[in-house]
Amino acid sequence: xxxxxxxxxxxxxxxxxxxxxxxxxxxxxxxxxxxxxxxxxxxxxxxxxxxxxxxxxxxxxxxxxxxxxxxxxxxxxxxxxxxxxxxxxxxxxxxxxxxxxxxxxxxxxxxxxxxxxxxxxxxxxxxxxxxxxx
DNA sequence: GCCAACGTTGGC
DNA sequence: GCCAACGTTGGC
Numbered sequence: 814x815x816x817x818x819x820x821x822x823x824x825x826x827x828x829x830x831x832x833x834x835x836x837x838x839x840x841x842x843x844x845x846x847x848x849x850x851x852x853x854x855x856x857x858x859x860x861x862x863x864x865x866x867x868x869x870x871x872x873x874x875x876x877x878x879x880x881x882x883x884x885x886x887x888x889x890x891x892x893x894x895x896x897x898x899x900x901x902x903x904x905x906x907x908x909x910x911x912x913x914x915x916x917x918x919x920x921x922x923x924x925x926x927x928x929x930x931x932x933x934x935x936x937x938x939x940x941x942x943x944x945x946x947x
Numbered sequence: 948g949c950c951a952a953c954g955t956t957g958g959c
Numbered sequence: 960g961c962c963a964a965c966g967t968t969g970g971c
Binding site (some may be wrong): 820822866867927928 | 956957958
């Protein structure tokens with residue numbers, strides 16, 4: 814099972830929205846590298862939900878409940894979306910600052926390339942983040 | 948095919 | 960508000 818991280822601005826769609834709705838179509842990704850990551854997701858993969866712009870912290874764990882399909886919000890192009898369902902919130906959100914300060918996460922994709930909105934998370938990185946989340 | 952200009956994202 | 964990092968566009 815692979816693990817991932819997705820970014821979202823809570824002002825437009827955040828963890829609380831995902832919990833309230835029970836699942837959501839993760840649309841709007843318009844970057845080829847991020848879209849490739851969406852296509853690589855398999856049902857059951859775990860996904861860390863991170864709040865960008867406001868919050869700047871990982872707040873919860875979701876699960877891929879349906880693999881990539883054409884993004885209904887894209888008029889044309891190769892863009893895809895997946896469906897995500899919430900699993901559980903992190904007991905203590907893990908801030909970007911904390912992630913950057915932790916040597917275990919120095920090679921993490923989202924740290925190395927801050928603009929990438931959908932990125933893979935290695936097993937060791939995932940374990941480190943859960944450790945930091947308490 | 949190269950590269951400058953411009954737009955967007957996202958952290959600071 | 961600024962700037963770095965990228966991606967895209969368009970002139971040549």
